[in-house]
Amino acid sequence: MTINDDMILLAHGSGGSMMRELIEELFYEAYGSDELLRGDDAAVLETPGSSGRLAFSTDTFVVTPYVFPGGDIGRLAVCGTVNDIATSGAIPLWLSAAFVLEEGLPLTDLRHICASMAEAAHEAGIRIVTGDTKVVARGQGDGIYINTSGVGVLPDDRSDGLTGANCQPGDHILLSGTLGDHGCAIVSCRENLHFSTTIESDAAPLNHLVAAVLTAAPATRCFRDPTRGGLASSLNELAAQSHTMMTIDEEAIPVHDQVRAICDLLGFDVFQVANEGKMVAIVPPAQADAALAAMRGSQYGSEAALIGEVFAMSGTDDGPLVSVRTSLGSERVLDMLTGEQLPRIC
Amino acid sequence: MTINDDMILLAHGSGGSMMRELIEELFYEAYGSDELLRGDDAAVLETPGSSGRLAFSTDTFVVTPYVFPGGDIGRLAVCGTVNDIATSGAIPLWLSAAFVLEEGLPLTDLRHICASMAEAAHEAGIRIVTGDTKVVARGQGDGIYINTSGVGVLPDDRSDGLTGANCQPGDHILLSGTLGDHGCAIVSCRENLHFSTTIESDAAPLNHLVAAVLTAAPATRCFRDPTRGGLASSLNELAAQSHTMMTIDEEAIPVHDQVRAICDLLGFDVFQVANEGKMVAIVPPAQADAALAAMRGSQYGSEAALIGEVFAMSGTDDGPLVSVRTSLGSERVLDMLTGEQLPRIC
Numbered sequence: 084m085t086i087n088d089d090m091i092l093l094a095h096g097s098g099g100s101m102m103r104e105l106i107e108e109l110f111y112e113a114y115g116s117d118e119l120l121r122g123d124d125a126a127v128l129e130t131p132g133s134s135g136r137l138a139f140s141t142d143t144f145v146v147t148p149y150v151f152p153g154g155d156i157g158r159l160a161v162c163g164t165v166n167d168i169a170t171s172g173a174i175p176l177w178l179s180a181a182f183v184l185e186e187g188l189p190l191t192d193l194r195h196i197c198a199s200m201a202e203a204a205h206e207a208g209i210r211i212v213t214g215d216t217k218v219v220a221r222g223q224g225d226g227i228y229i230n231t232s233g234v235g236v237l238p239d240d241r242s243d244g245l246t247g248a249n250c251q252p253g254d255h256i257l258l259s260g261t262l263g264d265h266g267c268a269i270v271s272c273r274e275n276l277h278f279s280t281t282i283e284s285d286a287a288p289l290n291h292l293v294a295a296v297l298t299a300a301p302a303t304r305c306f307r308d309p310t311r312g313g314l315a316s317s318l319n320e321l322a323a324q325s326h327t328m329m330t331i332d333e334e335a336i337p338v339h340d341q342v343r344a345i346c347d348l349l350g351f352d353v354f355q356v357a358n359e360g361k362m363v364a365i366v367p368p369a370q371a372d373a374a375l376a377a378m379r380g381s382q383y384g385s386e387a388a389l390i391g392e393v394f395a396m397s398g399t400d401d402g403p404l405v406s407v408r409t410s411l412g413s414e415r416v417l418d419m420l421t422g423e424q425l426p427r428i429c
Numbered sequence: 430m431t432i433n434d435d436m437i438l439l440a441h442g443s444g445g446s447m448m449r450e451l452i453e454e455l456f457y458e459a460y461g462s463d464e465l466l467r468g469d470d471a472a473v474l475e476t477p478g479s480s481g482r483l484a485f486s487t488d489t490f491v492v493t494p495y496v497f498p499g500g501d502i503g504r505l506a507v508c509g510t511v512n513d514i515a516t517s518g519a520i521p522l523w524l525s526a527a528f529v530l531e532e533g534l535p536l537t538d539l540r541h542i543c544a545s546m547a548e549a550a551h552e553a554g555i556r557i558v559t560g561d562t563k564v565v566a567r568g569q570g571d572g573i574y575i576n577t578s579g580v581g582v583l584p585d586d587r588s589d590g591l592t593g594a595n596c597q598p599g600d601h602i603l604l605s606g607t608l609g610d611h612g613c614a615i616v617s618c619r620e621n622l623h624f625s626t627t628i629e630s631d632a633a634p635l636n637h638l639v640a641a642v643l644t645a646a647p648a649t650r651c652f653r654d655p656t657r658g659g660l661a662s663s664l665n666e667l668a669a670q671s672h673t674m675m676t677i678d679e680e681a682i683p684v685h686d687q688v689r690a691i692c693d694l695l696g697f698d699v700f701q702v703a704n705e706g707k708m709v710a711i712v713p714p715a716q717a718d719a720a721l722a723a724m725r726g727s728q729y730g731s732e733a734a735l736i737g738e739v740f741a742m743s744g745t746d747d748g749p750l751v752s753v754r755t756s757l758g759s760e761r762v763l764d765m766l767t768g769e770q771l772p773r774i775c
Binding site for chain 2: 177214217220
């Protein structure tokens with residue numbers, strides 16, 4: 084049994100018997116759903132509910148290192164796509180898992196990663212129903228890359244899906260917790276940077292938090308998870324989609340002291356650092372308190388805060404869309420990240 | 430505008446403004462659907478029909494070289510997932526496209542690949558509705574890897590989906606055309622092997638062919654596209670799923686002369702060579718002629734043939750599942766590919 088060998092070989096991607104063994108003894112073992120075990124080329128899924136509307140999202144994860152404080156690429160790969168589906172207001176139900184494995188990857192690492200995927204999927208209540216395995220030669224990858232794509236179902240009462248275009252002047256901007264934990268956890272363990280910190284990645288499935296907010300504040304306009312590019316990119320995207328402007332209060336935004344210290348040291352703007360377990364919600368003022376309470380009552384939202392407000396666009400739309408009121412009382416423009424801050428953060 | 434530079438930079442995967450430019454000026458330009466242009470994290474889709482059943486499949490493509498005779502990784506990435514969905518009997522409707530780009534990839538190549546994706550998607554009648562872009566540093570990838578995941582809708586009259594488990598003794602085995610073209614096209618252009626051949630990859634979307642067969646032969650048990658591992662792996666998988674045995678006739682199987690010559694030269698078994706535009710159909714005998722005629726009347730099925738038959742399993746199920754009657758009249762076992770024949774074929 085090749086699976087007893089200690090590392091991935093090119094033949095594990097052959098489409099032949101060794102790939103079959105890898106699938107049955109490792110992937111099925113970790114997260115074999117009924118659909119996956121059926122062994123067909125496509126999973127057949129029965130949609131509950133009657134809206135007939137789906138949400139569909141995809142993400143490939145290339146994070147390095149693939150195990151980091153607070154998680155690994157497997158947890159990230161499940162949470163990332165679950166959260167993207169949740170932003171639409173859909174209930175994430177089914178996930179695909181497609182691997183690009185580098186020849187020589189230790190099988191113990193792959194097992195560990197698949198166990199993380201299974202655990203995160205269980206927590207989110209999503210099933211891995213279809214998959215793919217490719218192997219590339221040494222030097223043509225970097226350990227493991229994982230694509231997850233996900234499908235969710237939209238309830239009847241929000242069958243159009245939530246979109247960033249929904250934001251309106253006067254809306255409040257909520258953030259579900261501290262900024263910068265994922266990015267700083269990754270930096271802290273990259274081999275050429277040694278920090279003695281206890282910062283852990285915040286990678287987490289937020290679909291239950293989103294559902295709680297939507298129950299408490301059904302008029303919520305939209306959600307966005309501030310991953311690559313951080314809060315700055317997310318707010319700029321939302322403002323551009325909805326032709327609005329946004330202002331946030333620096334003092335209102337929770338940031339761990341160690342994260343602040345790492346950002347100061349490296350010259351990072353914490354608003355541009357990646358998060359993997361945080362959600363921005365845009366909520367009309369009448370329901371903002373209810374939404375905030377729902378966030379704070381959720382597993383990953385205890386430090387949620389009201390961080391800013393949406394404004395009507397003034398004059399031309401060439402100006403900056405998002406600004407920060409600093410702790411000194413001044414106001415500065417919050418641009419999208421330009422260039423690259425930290426490659427392979429997710 | 431960074432997109433006017435001539436190659437992919439790490440910053441194109443940053444989540445910031447350069448990634449946004451790449452998305453808008455290259456991906457939107459090539460295949461911007463309404464859903465994609467909406468710019469949310471998940472696409473919202475409206476399912477036609479009422480069966481409420483979906484098919485969902487995923488594949489990552491790592492083929493090298495990424496442009497080859499008869500196609501490129503873009504065409505392959507669309508056709509591969511379209512065909513996997515089609516095997517279930519579903520109508521493929523929506524596709525995701527997620528890229529892992531190596532720093533330094535020429536943008537002209539990426540544009541060319543995206544144009545191929547758009548063309549193949551148009552031909553298949555599927556829309557690219559959501560996507561993702563990651564960039565890895567030089568030496569951590571190999572030009573471009575593409576994941577496509579797809580969702581299709583099952584018509585009411587085959588809402589359970591077709592599965593390999595459906596094959597029954599007496600069923601006929603049909604093949605939609607010549608074997609080995611894709612694998613041999615790739616071999617012929619790998620830099621260390623120089624052949625003067627005109628063999629081209631058969632990469633093609635086969636959903637229209639599958640639909641034609643199902644209209645002509647609605648009792649068709651299942652389909653399988655013999656990609657990695659070739660016909661040998663596909664038939665062994667189907668036999669194992671359905672607890673049957675299968676025998677095929679070597680003489681009945683169409684193979685181009687040049688493909689046969691390459692296989693002889695390199696010691697490949699043509700039954701184990703990858704195809705990317707061929708479909709196996711298992712059909713009850715009463716509808717086999719109709720199914721074959723439908724294949725032959727389809728764009729990619731003019732050389733379709735009846736190639737074998739399904740038998741009841743005899744005695745124990747430890748023996749070989751698939752055998753070939755050779756042109757000499759003898760019979761040999763057709764095993765799944767063991768080990769690796771040709772890495773990164775798709």
